[in-house]
Amino acid sequence: MTGLVGYIGYGSLVNRATLRTDFVDLVPCRLRGWRRGWRHRILRTSGHTQTVLTAVPDAVAEIDAVIVVDRLENLPLVDARERGYDRLPVAADKVTVGGPIPSGLDLHVYVSKAPWTGPPADSHPIPLSYVDAVAGGYRAVFGEEGLAGFFTSTIGWDVPMLDDRATPTYPRAVARDPALEAMVDAAIAARRLS
Secondary structure: OOOEEEEEEOOHHHOHHHOOOOOOEEEEEEEEEEEEEEEEEEEOOOOOEEEEEEEEEEEEEEEEEEEEEEEHHHHHHHHHHOOOEEEEEOOHHHEEEOOOOOOOOOEEEEEEOHHHEOOOEOOEOEEHHHHHHHHHHHHHHHHHHHHHHHHHHEEOOOOOEEOOOOOOOOOOOOOOOHHHHHHHHHHHHHHHHO
16 A cells, blocks of 8 residues: 555564654554564664564464554664564465554564574573563553463563663663563563473
């Protein structure tokens, strides 16, 4: 569709508060053929090396996500935000939509490029400020059940965490929510025991 583009959010893009463009809509969806995992290594402008989420191909997996319907002129800003990721086309039959989207909308998903792909390590921990932003988005869009699903459908929870909540290293950190933080901590602990 001319003038609009859709990209699938499965991490921080699910949280409206992290979006920095004047996007048109955020539509809940289910994405087939992909799994979410802690596999994208980055170097923050702050100098911190960290691991964040990427989509991992998996023929039998499905994850809750959102379609961010955005203006085509904003795409370079999103591409810059998603540095280290390739923007790949997504076939419409891989997406089940929970609401109306413009017909003919080109859909994309951001996937970690090979040089930036690797498991988290002591040198690349997962920042809790990032996990909180993602979890807050899932709770807002999909409710408590969707938040629980985020934790169970994501691979790689048995990895180092960086408690940066007091001084967030994630550049789009959201306001602290002690109740959400307690839920996140409990869910991470449960995933590490499973």
